[in-house]
Amino acid sequence: MNRSVAAMLLGLAATGLASAIAAEDVTSLRGRAVTDESDPAVNKPTVAVPGGFALGWEKQPPMIPHPIDKYSIDLRQNGCLKCHSPATFEIAKAPKVGDSHFFDRDGVKLDHLAPRRYFCTQCHAPQTGAIPLVENVFEGR
Template identity: 75%
Template sequence: MLATAPTPARTPPTDDAPTTTAETAMNRPVAASLIGLAALCAAAVAAEDVTSLRGHAVTDGADDALNKPTLAVPGGFDVAWEEQPPMIPHPIDNYSIDLRQNGCLKCHSPATFETAKAPKYTDTHRIDRDGNQLDGLAPRRYFCTQCHAPQAGAMPLVENVFGKR
């Protein structure tokens, strides 16, 4: 009979360590998820102490912004750069802009702008996304408040230095 080398005794697996590479691979996403969850919780706790330029918590007085009076400026506002969309110089609280109607077109359409003494929307508002000139307002320009916004009577929190450098 041939003598063979004794096989080393295997230690039994313990409950606190994975025994196979499959178990290790399964535990990695779980550990990464737990670390990510802990980071998100820490960020949420840190965000509670954020203050604004006004000097108090961001959420304090958030409803006050809705109560600022909209400025009515005859002739409109000055623009800050050459191709800036004009700001809306009047309140639009009662205007409806949805798929069926656009309250802005009551005064700013080619058919009504003269009698309303309002500026007509420019020809650039008649160009579709493919560059074709349309007879009427292009669908991508239909929702005016995507680019144009009414201005509130609020003091700026920081100086606007755009274009001054």
């Protein structure tokens, strides 16, 4: 038997041994056995917080203080801009999109939202009323 076949058989044996060890009753931080299937994600309702959330650190992207379930953000439209664009924020009484969102990656100021800042939920996230999985003692600024 040549060396490559022997190495392949040894690798398969090691994989089988690792699977057998992982099959033991090991619990995750959430209290489930590691071998259990995950529960499907449950759509929890988002929290509406008048005035928004306090920032935890300097230059933190603000969290979204209202539901966005019905918003559409795709290549053709951005539901956030209905209220947060420079043309509509005063009427909607909403914060304006930050000036930093109008600069491209080379630092050139654009007259429209920069493409890399178009998909708001890449940085800004709505909040739910979910119970924290672990205790959190973080204090913001």
